[in-house]
Amino acid sequence: MVVHVNPGSHHRARAITMDTNQQKMDANILLLGAEKVGKSALTVRFITRRFIGEYGHIDSIYCHSDRIDGREVCFNIWDSLYPQNALAAGEVNEKQLHWADGFILVYSICDRSSFNVVRQQVQHIRRCKKPSGTAPVIIVGNKRDLQHRRTVSSEEGRLLALSADCGFFEISAAEAHHGVLLVFHELLELIREARALRKGTAGIKNIVRSMSAVFGRRRTE
């Protein structure tokens, strides 16, 4: 089922929530990138498996549930608008950074300026948000069907992703559902890993705290 909700009324979900049986998982996914690169096309392709051509210019959060590896997954997908304000260009606002568990940064392989936007946005995320391991990002070069108009090579995309510790895919939302599916599933996997990492870090912190409590007490005895 697809539910269309107003971003303003959407509450920040827990980073990722799972029920006690680990059967259900929520993931907040933010799509970023310049205008007209295919953010809505990717979102709609993932949710409905269809490519409808024109999507309008709207900022929306879509809820989509799916069963993956026997577990129910609820995707909250924020199809964002690129800011018109030149000062905010290349930046990701605080609310979005806080909301997202994972990011899909989209550029068009035939639009170099959109590639530069993704470069700025990934740098901004890495600067502002969290260490890379806890803020999963996938970079997507879209419109692969338009090879004859390509201005950004696959190599450049891959290198950017490598340098910023991100996943990378080149796809065509227009041509196929499969590539889009891989993007979302890979991001989900990275989100799972990030969550496990956070849990592990918390575990180590607790051990360190307990040990310093013990040794601290001894020193004062």
Ligand SMILES: Nc1nc2c(ncn2[C@@H]2O[C@H](COP(=O)(O)OP(=O)(O)OP(=O)(O)O)[C@@H](O)[C@H]2O)c(=O)[nH]1
């Ligand atoms: N050839 C081709 N066209 C695509 C592809 N994906 C999207 N488009 C087209 O690119 C245009 C923009 O797509 P959108 O999905 O609206 O792009 P967007 O990034 O959401 O745009 P904004 O909402 O304005 O920021 C539309 O005309 C789409 O049909 C693709 O893979 N190949």
